[in-house]
Amino acid sequence: MEYSHSRLLLVCSVLMLCLCSGVAKCDKLTSELTGDFYDYTCPGLYTIVQQHVFAAMRDEMRMGASLLRLHFHDCFVNGCDASILLVGETGEQFARPNQNSVRGYEVIDAMKADIESVCPGVVSCADIVALAAAYGVLFSGGPYYEVLLGRKDGLVANKTGAENGLPAPFEPVSSIVQKFGDVGLDTKDVVVLSGAHTIGRARCGLFNNRLTSSGDPTLDSKMAANLQSLCTTGGDNQTTALDVESADVFDKQYYQNLLSKKGLLSSDQNLFSGAEDVVKATTKALVQTYSDDGEQFFMDFGASMVKMGSIKKTGVPGEIRTNCRVPNK
Numbered sequence: 001m002e003y004s005h006s007r008l009l010l011v012c013s014v015l016m017l018c019l020c021s022g023v024a025k026c027d028k029l030t031s032e033l034t035g036d037f038y039d040y041t042c043p044g045l046y047t048i049v050q051q052h053v054f055a056a057m058r059d060e061m062r063m064g065a066s067l068l069r070l071h072f073h074d075c076f077v078n079g080c081d082a083s084i085l086l087v088g089e090t091g092e093q094f095a096r097p098n099q100n101s102v103r104g105y106e107v108i109d110a111m112k113a114d115i116e117s118v119c120p121g122v123v124s125c126a127d128i129v130a131l132a133a134a135y136g137v138l139f140s141g142g143p144y145y146e147v148l149l150g151r152k153d154g155l156v157a158n159k160t161g162a163e164n165g166l167p168a169p170f171e172p173v174s175s176i177v178q179k180f181g182d183v184g185l186d187t188k189d190v191v192v193l194s195g196a197h198t199i200g201r202a203r204c205g206l207f208n209n210r211l212t213s214s215g216d217p218t219l220d221s222k223m224a225a226n227l228q229s230l231c232t233t234g235g236d237n238q239t240t241a242l243d244v245e246s247a248d249v250f251d252k253q254y255y256q257n258l259l260s261k262k263g264l265l266s267s268d269q270n271l272f273s274g275a276e277d278v279v280k281a282t283t284k285a286l287v288q289t290y291s292d293d294g295e296q297f298f299m300d301f302g303a304s305m306v307k308m309g310s311i312k313k314t315g316v317p318g319e320i321r322t323n324c325r326v327p328n329k
């Protein structure tokens, strides 16, 4: 008995060594998230998420952007734990940066239902959101990056956490850098991930601070006039492309826009324009790099997405939610 037990242990460790030698499979031993987490328990996961994202984007191209933002707003509050999906008055959905703004909840619900019917109780909502974001980027023409999986879903949402932790477009770069720093991301991540604004839309209420009568010297005057007329007619809820030149295509155009004063949000344009300090010198140089080198942008974007997707979950360990909108009983 004793003998066979230790022999089993030996076989196991040899097997681990073999699996681990040189291959990325070793991730399992060193970090929580891995690329192959569901390879044996739910290999159909990828196809299901892909099909749902594809269909949703065929109906409305913007949905790719919305799913990307959903993942960002999930990760910045309590880590990537699908806390943003939890319903209820104290939910993050009702926090200022999210209410009437974050989209894609129904698309996630539909994927989850299909995944549950194939492999019940196995795949976390947080992982589904992370994968959906990656396909949203890919199907918009952006880079492929390997999504690491194995997240757990949180038991609680944190509305205050969302209001305090998510950056606002009116904040100075230094304060946005600070908020990224609070979750382990650096100045480069701010510039790279802001590149997500190469796709998607924003509402007038979030950039009309730049449309004052005196004008914003860092906003192209023709673009300002167009926005002025759009927002006067449409009101605060009127939306327009974050990337005025190629709204639905994931490319380096976002950075080129900043060079020509065509960033939509103050937080976008400020990465390049305005008073200079040490931080601004860094962001400005990076904007210049990415405006020129789309391949570098794509590579760095994938790396920063993996970093953002690995923001550690806070609080109790968590669970695999059955219904993404409510914790399990």
Ligand code: HEM
Binding pocket: 062, 065, 066, 067, 068, 069, 072, 100, 101, 102, 103, 167, 168, 169, 170, 176, 190, 193, 194, 196, 197, 199, 200, 201, 202, 203, 206, 242, 265, 267
């Ligand atoms: C750097 C600080 C950031 C600020 C201040 C910011 C702010 C905003 C604002 C105000 C909107 C428009 C919301 C609305 O109209 O309701 C928006 C949209 C968007 N944001 Fe950001 N954002 C930031 C970083 C990010 C990051 C890190 C990502 C993802 C990696 C991201 C992805 C998006 C996307 C894809 C949209 C369009 C969503 C859609 O069309 O549904 N943003 N952002």
Ligand SMILES: *[C@@H]1O[C@H](CO)[C@@H](O)[C@H](O)[C@H]1NC(C)=O
Binding pocket: 078, 156, 158, 160, 161, 162, 164, 165, 315
């Ligand atoms: C919610 O987030 C705030 C930070 O804004 C934090 O102080 C608080 O502990 C969090 N609450 C929970 C229940 O995680």
Ligand SMILES: *[C@@H]1O[C@H](CO)[C@@H](O)[C@H](O)[C@H]1NC(C)=O
Binding pocket: 100, 235, 236, 237
């Ligand atoms: C914007 O839309 C929200 C949600 O539909 C609504 O509650 C709000 O009154 C609208 N605001 C304006 C200025 O139309």
